[in-house]
Amino acid sequence: MSFVTIRAHSWLNSYKITMAQKRKPKLAVWKFASCDGCQLTILDCEDELLTLADKVDISVFLEASRTVKKGPYDISLAEGSITTQHDAERIKKIRKVSKLLIGLGACASAGGIQSLRNFTDVKDFISAVYPSPEYIETLDTSTPFSRHVHVDYELQGCPINKHQLLDVISAFLHGRKPNTTSYSVCIECKRRGNVCVMVAHGIPCMGPVTHAGCSALCPTYNRGCYGCYGPKETPNTASLSSWFKRLGVNEADLVRYFRSYYGNSEHFYKESKIHTKKRD
């Protein structure tokens, strides 16, 4: 299994192309295997939606509009993961007609919850769900876009945070880098002045290894983080695992913790593998 780390390196270059043009930048929104939540985030920007529609030319956004304008597009936002051959082809076509390709959410950047199929034989899944499995066309795996094409930027979260999304779009419009940070949920948690649920109450919390972006939502609501923003940069997963064990988490449950919304991301995948072996 190989993993690709995405950085915003082509961001400013792409932007220069856009600066030169007079017309409104063309924005396209695409959907792959997903719950629709990340693209719904755009419509959940109730106060900003009409302003956004003023600043960019929303050329494709099938969740919201029948209009489909031809590419090329200055910026493509895509949610979901690749689970069919057809979609593997489709993301390539979208890449070709997009100056910037931005992946939205856990599905786009790690394969999402549906990547749990990667740990088993997908045929068992199909026959568990469908009485006539031969009608169903699907790949054995659910993979992020970066496994198939070059992706310019990935916004993490299941679902993404709408303020971050607006920031990414406005970063594009203003030729700067997005303001998303790479530290952990713990930092946000401390800033918020929460009592640490792990230290104070012994509740397992994925905060130390999880990417910030939610303002430490779960600890604020008295529960442990379950890692829905995926791994932070260089997380110390081994250390967290030993903490969890001290709190009484067994190997099987450790595997579950790492194997959920970001189970297919490099760091969480590796950590879950270690404990699968120990368990077996």
Add this chain to the structure above:
Amino acid sequence: MKNDKAKIKTIKVDYLARVEGEGALYIKIKGHTVTDVKFKIFEPPRFFEAFLRGRSFCEAPDITARICGICPVAYQMSSSHAMEDAFGIRVDGQLRALRRLLYCGEWIESHALHVYLLHAPDFFGYDDAIQMAKDYPDIVQRGLQLKKTGNEVVILIGGREIHPINVRVGGFYKALTKQELNTLTEKLKRARDIALEAVRWTAEFDYPDFEQDYEFVSLRHPDEYPFNEGKLISNKGLDISVHEYDNHFIEEQVAYTNALHSKLKERGAYFVGPLARFNLNFDRLSPLAKEAAHSAGLSPVCRNPFKSIIVRSVEMVYACDEALRIIGQYEKPEIPAIPFQPIAGTGYGCTEAPRGILYHRYRIDDNGRILDAKIVPPTSQNQKTIENDLWQFIPKYLDLPSEKLKYDCEKAIRNYDPCISCATHFLKLTIDRE
């Protein structure tokens, strides 16, 4: 992926893959006869029922929320209720009220999204609400405000609007204070005014003359408009407890769609969602919502599916009213969740998602692990009815140019709000004329 026949035979029709999003429609017309109608869902399957196996019962509300970003609360409510059923516990009093309030928020935001952003543009000939906003800026702005208030309810109680984090089996991780809930009061009052306006506005739309003899199915509670619980009833004699669901409903797989078709064993296609709830529970609406319905010329039984948009608006009035009532009577519960021990067993849960009944069934082992899961979302239950509508609807409009016919068929499908990407403008329509 050819499997051997023997394998197929051994498998029962009791699992459903989560499918939403990408849909297609295929219509075949020979001369003046419609010879084929296929409403297809080709959203790739995501296998939730399969990978829920082996997960802990306490993960179900978080994981099943990810089936749908538009109605995650519905998944959290149905799964929590099913687990509580398995463990023999009941969430009552203020915790129950808080759940109901959370659901009010989801109904408001989901209905406002559908009424203003997805369905209304159809009645005016726009491709989307953004275009519509150029001519009707105030209406679209108010729709967005209404939707925002729904979301604010979900954010406050659930933590965030998509995939809330505060719901758990037994109640919540954190119970809100009265003061916190009071911050919603003024907003909800304004939202209720907008919803009343929505009823008046949608009542004036031009509706096609189209009525069918549907079997409407919804929950029915002894004294409430249904959200989280009740019996399953229909206008054609169904009257069962949620535990009996599997005895009366079956699912069939058809070759051309990735969604299973749901049917009533006795009678076939049925209709779930706002129109069904309204027709079967009109007497449980608040006085204001009833009055709004009457002034819009709407009373049960309404058999015109296009009028679902008025019914959604009436339900928004109700949801605002109900939310205000709950907040008015609220007192912070002593504990955020009732304590329990997971035990082996089977649990059933059915709640009213904005789009209709959402059924969950889980079998749990001694360690609280899920052995198997069955989830039947509203869209799969309405799928057959959607197709039937098209079979009846198209012949009346055969002489229209293909583009116009396509537009009207899309509009007819959107009556059901069959989960967002299907519901919106995602349909690829092929008309074959011979």
